[in-house]
Amino acid sequence: MSRPSVFGSPLFLGFDHLEQMLDRVQKNADGYPPYNIEQTGETRLRITLAVAGFSMEDLQITQEDNQLVIRGRQKDDAEGRIFLHRGIAARQFQRAFVLAEGIEVEGAWLDNGLLHVDLRRPLPEARVKTIQIATRGGGAQRVAGPPAEGRTREG
Numbered sequence: 237m238s239r240p241s242v243f244g245s246p247l248f249l250g251f252d253h254l255e256q257m258l259d260r261v262q263k264n265a266d267g268y269p270p271y272n273i274e275q276t277g278e279t280r281l282r283i284t285l286a287v288a289g290f291s292m293e294d295l296q297i298t299q300e301d302n303q304l305v306i307r308g309r310q311k312d313d314a315e316g317r318i319f320l321h322r323g324i325a326a327r328q329f330q331r332a333f334v335l336a337e338g339i340e341v342e343g344a345w346l347d348n349g350l351l352h353v354d355l356r357r358p359l360p361e362a363r364v365k366t367i368q369i370a371t372r373g374g375g376a377q378r379v380a381g382p383p384a385e386g387r388t389r390e391g
Contacts, residue, residue, distance in 0.1 A: 258334075268327070268329055269285050269286050269287055269308070269329055269331065270285070270286045271283060271284060271285040271286070271331065272284045276354070278359075279356055279357050279358060279359060280342075280354065280355065280356055280357070281339075281354070281355040281356075281357060282352055282353065282354050282355070283304075283333060283352070283353045283355070284350050284351065284352050284353075285306060285331065285350070285351045285353075286349065286350060287308055287346070287349060287350070287351045288324070288349035289310065289324055289326060289349070290308050290310060290346075290349075290351075291346075292346050294308055294309055294310050294311070295307070295308050295346070295351060296308075296309075297341075297344055297353065299335070299341055302334060302335045302336075302337065303332050303333065303334055303335065304332065304333045304335055304341065304353070304355075305330060305331070305332045305333075306329075306330070306331045306332075306333075306351070306353070307328070307329065307330045307331075308328060308329045308330075309328040310326045310327075310328070312326070335355070336357070338357065338358050338360075339355050339356070339357050339358075340355065340356045340358075341353065341354070341355055342354040342355065342356050
């Protein structure tokens with residue numbers, strides 16, 4: 237049984253890659269490590285992950301196409317130690333965030349067990365493009381838009 241998809245609508249042309257990205261992110265949603273996403277300015281965002289116990293050498297941040305992937309892998313330093321209780325998670329993780337087109341990673345830093353990643357989202361530019369409408373055959377060609385002098389020409 238397949239689930240219905242909003243991207244299956246004929247009004248969404250060429251968006252199948254978005255559905256694939258959403259499926260990938262959904263598979264990655266186990267909740268560890270916890271994180272915040274905050275807006276720090278009009279065009280700025282910050283992702284903060286709680287990575288207590290991880291050093292900078294244990295963490296890796298990569299941008300793979302339009303995904304920001306944060307991985308953590310701690311070395312097992314329990315050798316020779318006897319734990320009466322071990323409640324601090326020392327497991328590896330991978331957390332992926334899908335970035336909209338144009339978002340840039342400005343930098344990252346580790347502070348008091350929190351990994352901060354700053355992002356910049358540029359303001360979108362308004363784009364308007366006039367599309368020419370051509371006739372098939374030997375008729376006149378007309379540019380789409382409001383009528384104006386000189387807007388027709390022989391094809």
